[in-house]
Amino acid sequence: MTSEPRPAPFRVPDRLFAELAAGGGSAEAVAFLERGERARRLLLLRTLLDRLAELPTPLTPVADAWAMFKGAAERAPEAVDRLLLAPTTGGWIAHMLRRVHGTATGPPLWVEAGRLNVLVITAALHAGTGTSLTVPLTDGGLQLPHLGLLHLPATPPGPTVARATTRAGELTLTGPPGHDGTRPTVTCRPTTAPADGWGAGGLRGEGTRAEIPRVEGSRAQGPGPAGPRGEGPRPAGPRPAGPRPGMRPAGPIRDGCTPGPPTLPASVGAAASGAAPASGAPASASAPASGAAPSFSGASASGAASAGVSVSWAVAGPTPGSGAVASRKTGSAAASAGASASGAVADPARGPGAVPGATPASDAASAATPVSTAVPAATPAPAAAPTPIPWLPLRTLTHATPAGPVAIPLDDLDPYRDLDDPVPPGRLDDDEAAEWQRVFDGAVGILARAGGGQGPGRLDPALIRAVVPCGRTALTPPAPAAVAVSASSGDSFGAMLISRPGSPLALAETLVHEFQHSKLAALLHLFPLLDDDREERFYAPWRADPRHLTGLLHGAYAFTGVTGFWRDRLGEPEHAEAAAYHFALRRLQSRLVVRTLLTSARLTAPGHRLVEGLARTLDGWLRVPVDPAALFRARTAASLHRTQWRLRNVAASAGPDGVLRFRPDRGFWPDPRTHAFATRPAAPRTPDEHLAAGDPATALDGYAEDLARDPADPRALSGWIVARAALDPGHATRRPLARPELLQPRPGG
Numbered sequence: 001m002t003s004e005p006r007p008a009p010f011r012v013p014d015r016l017f018a019e020l021a022a023g024g025g026s027a028e029a030v031a032f033l034e035r036g037e038r039a040r041r042l043l044l045l046r047t048l049l050d051r052l053a054e055l056p057t058p059l060t061p062v063a064d065a066w067a068m069f070k071g072a073a074e075r076a077p078e079a080v081d082r083l084l085l086a087p088t089t090g091g092w093i094a095h096m097l098r099r100v101h102g103t104a105t106g107p108p109l110w111v112e113a114g115r116l117n118v119l120v121i122t123a124a125l126h127a128g129t130g131t132s133l134t135v136p137l138t139d140g141g142l143q144l145p146h147l148g149l150l151h152l153p154a155t156p157p158g159p160t161v162a163r164a165t166t167r168a169g170e171l172t173l174t175g176p177p178g179h180d181g182t183r184p185t186v187t188c189r190p191t192t193a194p195a196d197g198w199g200a201g202g203l204r205g206e207g208t209r210a211e212i213p214r215v216e217g218s219r220a221q222g223p224g225p226a227g228p229r230g231e232g233p234r235p236a237g238p239r240p241a242g243p244r245p246g247m248r249p250a251g252p253i254r255d256g257c258t259p260g261p262p263t264l265p266a267s268v269g270a271a272a273s274g275a276a277p278a279s280g281a282p283a284s285a286s287a288p289a290s291g292a293a294p295s296f297s298g299a300s301a302s303g304a305a306s307a308g309v310s311v312s313w314a315v316a317g318p319t320p321g322s323g324a325v326a327s328r329k330t331g332s333a334a335a336s337a338g339a340s341a342s343g344a345v346a347d348p349a350r351g352p353g354a355v356p357g358a359t360p361a362s363d364a365a366s367a368a369t370p371v372s373t374a375v376p377a378a379t380p381a382p383a384a385a386p387t388p389i390p391w392l393p394l395r396t397l398t399h400a401t402p403a404g405p406v407a408i409p410l411d412d413l414d415p416y417r418d419l420d421d422p423v424p425p426g427r428l429d430d431d432e433a434a435e436w437q438r439v440f441d442g443a444v445g446i447l448a449r450a451g452g453g454q455g456p457g458r459l460d461p462a463l464i465r466a467v468v469p470c471g472r473t474a475l476t477p478p479a480p481a482a483v484a485v486s487a488s489s490g491d492s493f494g495a496m497l498i499s500r501p502g503s504p505l506a507l508a509e510t511l512v513h514e515f516q517h518s519k520l521a522a523l524l525h526l527f528p529l530l531d532d533d534r535e536e537r538f539y540a541p542w543r544a545d546p547r548h549l550t551g552l553l554h555g556a557y558a559f560t561g562v563t564g565f566w567r568d569r570l571g572e573p574e575h576a577e578a579a580a581y582h583f584a585l586r587r588l589q590s591r592l593v594v595r596t597l598l599t600s601a602r603l604t605a606p607g608h609r610l611v612e613g614l615a616r617t618l619d620g621w622l623r624v625p626v627d628p629a630a631l632f633r634a635r636t637a638a639s640l641h642r643t644q645w646r647l648r649n650v651a652a653s654a655g656p657d658g659v660l661r662f663r664p665d666r667g668f669w670p671d672p673r674t675h676a677f678a679t680r681p682a683a684p685r686t687p688d689e690h691l692a693a694g695d696p697a698t699a700l701d702g703y704a705e706d707l708a709r710d711p712a713d714p715r716a717l718s719g720w721i722v723a724r725a726a727l728d729p730g731h732a733t734r735r736p737l738a739r740p741e742l743l744q745p746r747p748g749g
Contacts, residue, residue, distance in 0.1 A: 010035075010039070012526065016028065016029040017606070017609070019454050020519060020523065020613075021613025021614070022455070022616070023455075023561055023617050024456045024457075027460065029454070033522035033526075034085065034522075037493045037522055042084075044093050044094070048097055049066060049116075051100045052100075052116075055109060055110060055113055057110035057113065058110065059110060059134045059135065059161065060133035064133070065117045065120050068120045069116075069119060071129060071131075072120065072124050075127035075129050076126050079123070079126035080123045080126060085465075085493070086465070087417070087466045087492035087493060087495030088145050088414045088417055088466075088492065088495075090489075090492050091417070091489065091491050091495075092416045095112070095421065096113065099112065104421060106421060106422060107138075108159060111159040115136075115416075117133050117134065118145070121133070121144065122144050122146075122147060125144070125147070125171060128168055128169050130166060130167045130168075131165070131166045133163075133164060134162070134163055134164070135161065135162060135163075136161055137152060137155060137159070137160045137161065138158075138415070139155075140388070141425075142162070142173060143413060143414055143415060144171075146192070146409055147394055148191075148391060148392050148413065149391070149413045149425060150173060150188060151388045151389065151391075151392075154175065154178055160176070162175045163175075171189070172186070173185065173187075186390050188390070190393070191393060192393050192394045192407065193395055194395065194398050195395045195397050195398070195410050195437040195440075392425075394414075395409075396410060397436060398437070399461060401462060408464050408466065410428075410433065410466075410467050410469065411467070411469075412427050412428050413425045417466070417468045419487055426469070427473065428473050429473060429474050431475045432474050432475055435475060436467075439500060440504075442505075442508075443461075443504045443508035444461050446505060446508040447508050450568040455564055456560050456564030457561050457563065457565035457566070457567060457568055458564070458568070459511060459515055463494065463515065464496065464515065465493065466492075466496070467495075468497040469498065469500060471485060472499065472500065478502065479500050479501055482503070482506045483499055483501045483506050483507065483510045484501075485499040486513065488517050488521075490525065494515075505578075508565070509562060512564075513558050513559075517558050519557075520558075521554075523606075524550075527606055529603065529606055530549055530550065530601045530603045530604060532548055532550045532601075534548050537660060537662075539642065539646075540552055541589035541592060541593065542559065542674075544645070544669050544670075545668070546660075549600070552597055552601070556590055556593040556597060556614055559589065560614050563583060563587045564617075564621075566579045567583050567621060577627075577679055580626050581678045581679070582634075584630055584631045585637055588634060590614070591618040591619070591622065594611055594614050594615045595615075597611045636677065636691060636726065637674055637677040639722045639737065640718055641674060643721050643722055643737065646741050647717060647740050648669055649662055649666045650662060650741045651741065652741050652742055673688060676689075676692065680693055680694070681693050687701075687702030687703045687716075687719055687723070690702060691722070691723055697727060699723040700724055703720035706719075717740070721743065722737070
């Protein structure tokens with residue numbers, strides 16, 4: 001027997017697992033998943049800190065930084081806990097584990113390891129404690145997680161260091177001495193800002209809380225981002241060469257990150273283990289047996305983003321150049337921040353050109369803490385270079401709830417906001433940020449119409465932890481109606497990378513979709529749901545390529561939620577036609593994938609229970625009556641996708657064991673038909689439009705003409721096969737639908 005504490009495994013209560021298995025999940029179920037994510041973060045962080053303990057660094061050592069973090073946690077356990085669960089914290093931990101295991105690259109390792117010191121500074125700001133330590137800067141910038149970007153003037157590009165000091169919610173950043181011996185210094189009281197405004201409109205900590213549990217979650221099964229629409233993680237190993245697709249597949253670190261968690265105060269360092277036991281399998285992640293986790297109720301999405309301090313910033317010391325202040329991505333931000341023509345910010349109380357709340361340069365210099373570091377001293381930037389805005393607050397998407405306003409980070413600053421390697425800031429201009437708020441307001445209104453409840457497709461936006469804008473920083477060119485790119489990662493629970501659509505309806509659907517991935521990824525972190533050999537050989541109705549079983553499970557779970565979303569829209573007159581089509585299409589496609597999982601996947605006991613729960617949900621929805629015209633278009637679109645998928649991916653001859661063989665020349669292909677068939681064309685012209693209008697005979701003739709010009713065109717051949725089956729749904733047309741790759745097209749026959 002040993003006297004050491006034994007870890008207590010997580011066990012999901014039956015009723016909560018049943019909610020999640022049906023494709024939904026109450027706020028209580030989501031909060032339970034978050035507790036599991038928290039325990040996992042601590043386990044991975046312990047592994048990472050052990051690897052970094054002996055790393056040569058010019059920064060404050062890891063052990064000292066961790067002691068400071070614990071001190072802040074004792075003072076403000078809930079705020080520090082939210083910082084630990086911030087999506088970017090999870091992304092940083094996962095990326096660093098890949099780096100120390102040699103499967104990722106980046107700047108000098110000490111620079112990225114210094115994120116721990118930045119977390120300490122951010123925790124101290126939340127807790128109001130006094131802290132002083134050395135932190136890394138990138139191009140003179142210090143990114144404070146879920147707060148904003150602070151820029152130290154007169155610093156060179158690339159990695160440098162500075163001394164960060166906090167006192168009562170105020171941060172002072174002091175750089176090494178320049179060529180004239182003076183130290184650049186900047187002082188601020190960080191806070192966030194709403195997406196449609198700056199500065200004085202920033203939300204303050206306690207006032208932004210909503211009395212609901214919070215969640216972090218995502219899609220991949222380990223420290224690594226998910227693939228497109230999150231359908232499975234990337235195998236560990238060196239990253240392949242060449243350009244990355246819009247949504248990067250990634251996967252878990254499989255090196256056994258399983259030692260006990262770092263020591264934290266009981267209120268922060270122990271995950272809850274008091275949930276009622278159930279028949280669900282114990283989780284692979286475990287938490288300390290002693291101590292209780294802080295309650296997650298009463299925290300809003302803004303909790304990790306709001307320090308409860310005022311909006312002000314100040315610069316002391318030499319500032320290169322005298323041009324107008326400009327942000328990293330746009331000059332319009334300077335005007336909205338109140339920049340004057342001389343590059344200073346006017347403070348009426350201190351005279352023209354003064355900086356509000358600024359410390360006199362002499363005072364700041366005398367109060368500065370000397371920097372002891374091996375990094376060369378900073379040199380001033382060229383005089384002609386524009387000066388970045390000293391403080392760029394993190395923007396938030398806000399909405400009202402019965403418990404008060406809630407703010408969700410609109411993160412365009414943090415280097416670990418992306419699903420893969422760190423990225424530079426991609427600051428939205430003011431107009432684009434305001435448009436995000438407008439579209440988000442519409443999406444929130446759409447989601448609210450369904451009311452509360454825990455069913456699939458229902459989402460309280462306050463559960464979202466961050467929205468990461470993707471692909472555009474300005475209003476032009478106009479955004480498409482649909483979401484072009486969306487993705488999430490199991491490492492960044494609750495964060496969603498989304499390209500802004502012009503339609504609130506499309507954004508609402510995407511929010512539901514990505515949060516489904518978050519929930520399933522959190523379950524996969526607790527226990528295995530299936531035994532996957534990672535072989536990509538299965539059909540996914542929403543993909544152009546073959547998928548592995550984990551990808552199928554992610555897709556089935558996400559699109560079950562999407563199906564529920566459209567079911568809730570059936571009674572809304574402005575959305576009824578599109579809702580009937582998408583509901584009919586997604587229930588059919590999701591049920592097909594669930595059948596594949598039940599017949600082909602090696603499911604664990606919890607996995608079998610989950611997939612059977614999805615099957616029951618979808619079987620019930622298959623009995624819901626739908627407009628016949630919409631049902632025809634949905635079935636036709638589903639057949640077109642599957643037929644074209646086989647023509648483009650499957651070789652004509654099967655392998656010796658009957659397993660599908662795939663074409664060596666297969667690649668990505670666009671699928672405009674899924675969305676084009678959502679409404680009935682009023683004046684059809686193309687074969688696809690005639691087929692969507694319910695006229696397969698005219699469509700067949702049009703496809704035959706296309707095939708006469710190019711007999712190997714998969715788009716035309718798939719249309720010809722489906723139109724022919726619609727005209728003559730007999731045995732002769734069923735076989736080409738099942739195995740279209742065997743068909744030699746004879747359009748005239």
